[in-house]
Structure formats: C-alpha cells, structure tokens
Amino acid sequence: MKAVCWMGTSDVQTLTVDDPRILNPHDAILKITRTAICGSDLHLYDGFIPTMESGDILGHEFMGVVEEVGKEVTNLQRGDRVVVPFTIACGNCLFCKKKIWSACDNTNPNAHLMEAAYGYSGSGLFGYSHMMGGYAGGQAQYVRVPFANVGPLKIESDLPDEKVLFLSDIFPTGYMAAENSRIQEGDTVAVWGCGPVGIFAIASAFMLGAARVIAIDRLPERLEMARSFGAITVDYSEEDVDVLTAIKDLTGGMGPDSCIDAVGLEAHSTELQGFYDKVKTAVMLETDRPSVLRQAIQAVRKGGTLSIPGVYGGLLDKVPFGAAFGKGITMKMGQTNMHNYMKPLLERVEKGQIDPSSIISHRITLDQVPEMYKVWRDKSDHVTKIVIDPWAERAA
Amino acid sequence: MERALTEKPHAETVPQSGAAGTILNGHYLPPPVDKDGKQWVRTSALIVKSTSELYELWRDVEKAPLWQEQIAEVLVTGPKTSHWVMLTGDDPDKSIEWDSEVLNDEPGKRVAWRSIGGDSDNAGEVIFEAAPGGRGTIVTVLQEFRMSKLASTWETLTGRNPKQAVIENLRHFKALAETGEIPRIQGQPHGPRGTSGNAKKSIYGEKVATPAGEHQLAS
Structure with a gap:
C-alpha cells in the first residue's frame, strides 16, 4: 500500500510499504477512505516530539471501511463504515472504567519510555512517536486498528465522509x-x-x-x-x-x-x-x-x-x-478522552447543528502529502485544513 | 496516633506489614539495594481483577510464555517444580534453562520461588492484595538475581536488562489479565528504518519479542 512516512525532521515521503495485518485478537484492518493532516502532525514534522523513527507511518485522523476483524471483535464486521479515535483505549483498565480513556493503562507497547519522561504512561496513539506507542498511522491506504471493539464509531447514516472525519480528533x-x-x-x-x-x-x-x-x-x-x-x-x-x-x-x-x-x-x-x-x-x-x-x-x-x-x-x-x-x-x-464525545457530537452533525467540513481548504492525494506538509507548516496558500483521499490519483 | 483523627469514614485499616516489605508498622520501606552480587527489583501494578483470578493466572506456569518475555517453554515437573527454557537474544538456537521450585504457595495471596540449578540464579515472590477502595488487586513482585554488573550491562545492550524484564513482564501480565491480549507493534508496516531508526529500536527495547498474549478471558 501507499503510506506517508516520517523520514526525519522536515522530511516526509509517500512510499510503498507492506499492507497491515491482524496482530492481536481485538484488531481490525480498515481500508481508509479519508484521512487528514493535523496541526499536531507539524510538531512531528518540525522534530519537536522525541522518539520518532525513520520509516514511521504518520496520521491519526482517519476513517474507513472495515476490511477484516480479529477473532475477539464482535461489534464490527467487514463493510462497516467507521471513524476511529486517535487515542487507543482498552476499555477494561481502571482509567477506561473512569472514562479517562486517553490515560488507558494497556495500549502503549512502549509504556516504559513515557514512564521515564512523564512518570506514568498514557494510552497509545496512532502515528505519534514511539513514546506514545509507535503505532503505524492512518495517512495510508490501510491501517490496523487495535482494540477495535472499543474505539471505532459506526456511521450508519449516509453523511459524506468529510462531515464526520473530524470526529477522529479535532x-x-x-x-x-x-x-x-x-x-x-x-x-x-x-x-x-x-x-x-x-x-x-x-x-x-x-x-x-x-x-x-x-x-x-x-x-x-x-x-x-x-x-x-x-x-x-x-x-x-x-x-x-x-x-x-x-x-x-x-x-x-x-x-x-x-x-x-x-x-x-x-x-x-x-x-x-x-x-x-x-x-x-x-x-x-x-x-x-x-x-x-x-x-x-x-x-x-x-x-x-x-x-x-x-x-x-x-x-x-x-x-x-x-x-x-x-x-x-x-x-x-490533556489528550482528548475521545470515546466520551464521538457519539454525542455525531448526533449534532446528523441534526445539522454544525458542519465540520466547512473548515476544509485543500483536498489532496497521498502523493501530494509531502509538499502539503510544507504548505501546512508555512500556512501558505490560505490553508485551513487538508483532507486526503488515499485512493485518488489526482487532486480534486 | 491512631486516635488523633476519629472522622475517617472510608479509611481502611493500615496493614502492619505490606507486600514484599513495602510497609512495616504503618511505615513505607524502600526496595532492597543491590549488593554482594545480588540485584533486586521490586515493582507493582494495580489490576482490575480479583486476587484469586490473578493468582490462578500466575500459578499456571506453563502459560508463562504467553506473557513473560523470551520464555520459550515451561514444563511442570512435579507438584512444586518446573523446568524453564529462555531465549537469550536474536539467535533462536541459543537458550538457557533452569529448574524452579515453589517455596511458599498461599492460594489467592502469595507465591514464592527460587531456581534450583541450571543457567539462572534467581528467587522471587509475588503478592496479591486487595487494593484500597475495592478497586482491584495490587500485585507486587520482588525478584532477586545473582549476576555480575557486567553481565547485566551486556543484557541491557543486547536485549532486556533482567530488572526491566521483571517490570515489563508484570505490565504484560496486567494487560493480558485485563484485556486478553498484550499491546504490540511488531509486525506492522513501516518505511525504511535506516541506521538511526534501527539504533532507536534497540535503545527503546523494541527488538525484544512481545510475548504472544491471547488468553481467553473468563467472562
């Protein structure tokens, strides 16, 4: 698949990498239909967040269609359309039970790195350094979603992707x-x-x-x-x-x-x-x-x-x-306790109380992402929000 | 002193002695320090499961490879003994083996063990105590190794320092007990790592294989 890789400070490249696969029983694989560049991605681009490794796949705002589920995922099936929260939560630890989802105890494989820096580790995040879990992100054509039984929000209405994509973070x-x-x-x-x-x-x-x-x-x-x-x-x-x-x-x-x-x-x-x-x-x-x-x-x-x-x-x-x-x-x-807000905010979008897509200024392909990181950083070309269609061959 | 305050509606009785020497007469005690060739590690985790469930999972030593790093196989050899096989690094043909004996077994509360010959000289105990406020179980592990500083440093460079391994294993145990899996990133796609990316993987301990996990949760 094609994916946007961090190759060093101010160096982002769209490369061909392996497709993701199920690694754990609560995983799902999504075919991504829309993804975006976040303001916080610039902290990675500019080298402000430590523990990035060259080759890391970026991106934590994405949605898509379920391609495959692990054997313990019972609430989703192939073909479901979902928005995925950027924080990964297990749903079972003391913090998840208190609804402080972004403090989840069980989703950061590199918890010791964050413990060393912050005292305790928060949840894993998609595409946001190894201290935050080292998970491959969603500026790609496919992504593996851990604990898919807890995070993804099903979109059952026919709202276009652009109106619900931003429920993933911003x-x-x-x-x-x-x-x-x-x-x-x-x-x-x-x-x-x-x-x-x-x-x-x-x-x-x-x-x-x-x-x-x-x-x-x-x-x-x-x-x-x-x-x-x-x-x-x-x-x-x-x-x-x-x-x-x-x-x-x-x-x-x-x-x-x-x-x-x-x-x-x-x-x-x-x-x-x-x-x-x-x-x-x-x-x-x-x-x-x-x-x-x-x-x-x-x-x-x-x-x-x-x-x-x-x-x-x-x-x-x-x-x-x-x-x-x-x-x-x-x-x-603190990091957003995503899981508390996605559903109620979706209802506001469904009722037409707010149109999140009104902030979008640029619609691009994966191949355009490297140049658009620079535009996004320099705030040039009147940019306000960049959305990526990972399957488009040319810009809309 | 106990009478200095009488209004403590939710206070629980202060334990006279706590897990692995953490509390004595209501006072905190620090972990033992390394000396005379002995290295100590004490670590604890709050796990949202009952003491008995966690004791059962820990005591099922043949399942240890599911959550303990580098452990290839454990065979129960008697009511109190077991045989352990551990991988030592990148080379799958290299392993160390030892036998272990349970010294003290208090179901639902505590297990103490020591190695009885072989390639590893270690002893330890694990204690399961109800957490304050009924919020689950505090699991405390105290483990002791006999190993030279040089060997320990070498371990740090080639894989996991044994002290850190005890800490990581308790973390894996908690994840497995609470969620039925251990979080992992090994096997996911990425672009070319290059020299610096590979060096970072070693420094961050990402080259140590994450144990298999996959434990059917009792519902």
Whole structure:
C-alpha cells in the first residue's frame, strides 16, 4: 500500500510499504477512505516530539471501511463504515472504567519510555512517536486498528465522509477544550489559535453557553473562519495591537472567564520572548515555546479557568506560575478522552447543528502529502485544513 | 496516633506489614539495594481483577510464555517444580534453562520461588492484595538475581536488562489479565528504518519479542 512516512525532521515521503495485518485478537484492518493532516502532525514534522523513527507511518485522523476483524471483535464486521479515535483505549483498565480513556493503562507497547519522561504512561496513539506507542498511522491506504471493539464509531447514516472525519480528533478535542474551560451561561471565553481545534473550541464554547468568544490569531483566513462561527477576532500581528489590552478592552477590564490555548508548544510571538524561546529551544535548554500559555495565564480573570488542548511535550521556561497562583485560576488539559464525545457530537452533525467540513481548504492525494506538509507548516496558500483521499490519483 | 483523627469514614485499616516489605508498622520501606552480587527489583501494578483470578493466572506456569518475555517453554515437573527454557537474544538456537521450585504457595495471596540449578540464579515472590477502595488487586513482585554488573550491562545492550524484564513482564501480565491480549507493534508496516531508526529500536527495547498474549478471558 501507499503510506506517508516520517523520514526525519522536515522530511516526509509517500512510499510503498507492506499492507497491515491482524496482530492481536481485538484488531481490525480498515481500508481508509479519508484521512487528514493535523496541526499536531507539524510538531512531528518540525522534530519537536522525541522518539520518532525513520520509516514511521504518520496520521491519526482517519476513517474507513472495515476490511477484516480479529477473532475477539464482535461489534464490527467487514463493510462497516467507521471513524476511529486517535487515542487507543482498552476499555477494561481502571482509567477506561473512569472514562479517562486517553490515560488507558494497556495500549502503549512502549509504556516504559513515557514512564521515564512523564512518570506514568498514557494510552497509545496512532502515528505519534514511539513514546506514545509507535503505532503505524492512518495517512495510508490501510491501517490496523487495535482494540477495535472499543474505539471505532459506526456511521450508519449516509453523511459524506468529510462531515464526520473530524470526529477522529479535532472536533472532540475542541469540544473537550470548551468543556474543560468550565463555561457557565453568559461567560466570555478567549481562544488562542484559530486553526481547526481553535475553531471547534469556539463552536463548542457557544454550544456550552458562552455569550461572547474572543478569537486570537494572525492569519486572515483563520480570523475570517472564526468570525463565521460567531467570534470577535483579534489579530495580534497588527501594529499597535497588544493582546492583553485587547482582551481587557473587550471584557470591561475584567478578563475572560475562560481562556483556551489551542496553539501549544510551537507558538509564534511577535515579542522579545519569542526570540528568547527560539534560542533556548535551539540549544536544547527548553523543548517547547510557551508564549501563548504565558499570555493566557496573564489574561484569564481572577478565579477563571485555563483550558489547554494545544500539545506540550516537554520542558517549559518562564511560565508565570505566580500569576496563576495569585489569581487562583484552574488549569485543565490533556489528550482528548475521545470515546466520551464521538457519539454525542455525531448526533449534532446528523441534526445539522454544525458542519465540520466547512473548515476544509485543500483536498489532496497521498502523493501530494509531502509538499502539503510544507504548505501546512508555512500556512501558505490560505490553508485551513487538508483532507486526503488515499485512493485518488489526482487532486480534486 | 491512631486516635488523633476519629472522622475517617472510608479509611481502611493500615496493614502492619505490606507486600514484599513495602510497609512495616504503618511505615513505607524502600526496595532492597543491590549488593554482594545480588540485584533486586521490586515493582507493582494495580489490576482490575480479583486476587484469586490473578493468582490462578500466575500459578499456571506453563502459560508463562504467553506473557513473560523470551520464555520459550515451561514444563511442570512435579507438584512444586518446573523446568524453564529462555531465549537469550536474536539467535533462536541459543537458550538457557533452569529448574524452579515453589517455596511458599498461599492460594489467592502469595507465591514464592527460587531456581534450583541450571543457567539462572534467581528467587522471587509475588503478592496479591486487595487494593484500597475495592478497586482491584495490587500485585507486587520482588525478584532477586545473582549476576555480575557486567553481565547485566551486556543484557541491557543486547536485549532486556533482567530488572526491566521483571517490570515489563508484570505490565504484560496486567494487560493480558485485563484485556486478553498484550499491546504490540511488531509486525506492522513501516518505511525504511535506516541506521538511526534501527539504533532507536534497540535503545527503546523494541527488538525484544512481545510475548504472544491471547488468553481467553473468563467472562
């Protein structure tokens, strides 16, 4: 089959590799019908996430048709159409039983690597480094899905793939970000980053009762998209715009009740601290660039909540913890507990309450993926979301 | 001290002595340190199964190859003895063998064993205790090896350090008991690994074969 392989930092290639096969009794093999490139794939592309091996198949947002099931998979059969959550969960351990699926104890074959780095290991993820399990990802024509009895969501309506594909990660991730920000009716919520997760966080904040959402980014097409979902936008790259002042101006000096950092470890900053973090990460004294995190801690109101769906991987420098303590804020974060959200969010799509496909800007083939990683990283060509048809020979 | 607080509606009685020397008189004790050629490892896991189910799975030593790394075969040779065959690395023709004897067998609670001749000098115990709050079973393994530092370092480079193997085996045991399989990535497709990819596989311990798993769960 064809698959997108990580061959090193800034080196992604579409190669012919072996087809996947059933390795465990709860496995399924999917023929992938649609897959996507995630913002978090850029952290791999840019070499920020350790324990990638050359040859790793990328991709954790995908859906498809069941081709084959292992002998213990009783809920799926050949021909079923499913969306697969990017976190792999066993369904039986203490964490799965508590519905903290992304903390599953039994799905990371390399748990010792993550234990060494984080104290304990979370669940395995598709196509996201060996520390996170080393599972082959879904930017490919076929994929092996472990614990297929627990994760995949059957799509029984005739909704097109593009409307349900994002249930594999970014829609639930944006939704959990809004839920984690503990919105009460009438609240004002500020969202940093109007990429796909930020957009779904904006949409979900409104669904959960926000009265006003402030969205911060610098790319015109993203700010436009945020406005189309109902947010007030702030372009931090505009001359004379200071984000903290803007947020105070838009909240009567109070600050937002909740802040959502939908940017994560590769934040860009126009300020001096942006240069400081670039230098420190370049010489390995810091692994992440947390300029948005710093600003969000500063911006949130007293007693407010900071929700962090943006990915952080390692060590952060100069985080204003005194401000966090001084204002008595609550911080909630982590990989998405996908399995809690897929079904209820599918129902919202089926009822026509939201059209997730509205964020798609590019539809491509597998062979175009390497060049599109570069476009995605550089945010060129007005890119907002890239979807791949792994069987198409030429671009739509 | 016990009377300093009387309002503890869900508190459980503090054990006077806990698994594998973890607690003594209500106080935590650290694991034994390596000395005089003896190496120790103590590890534990919370498993959502009953003490008796886990004891039964552990005590069924002929099934050990399903969840213990590098173990090719185990044969029960008597009521308390068994014969173990272990692969030592990439070469399938090379193996080590030893006999093992159960020293203490308390069904549902504890098994202690030692090797009685052959290529491995080890002893150990496993303890099954109900976890606080009825949340399953805490399984604690304490194992001792007699092995030189050099040999242990060599093991680390060529496969799995025996201490890490004990930790990984308990992890496999938990996965098998809770899910009926052991998570694996060996055998999945990938692009060319190259020199660095292959070196990383060794460093990450990915070249050690994941045990077969596949255990029919009691429903």
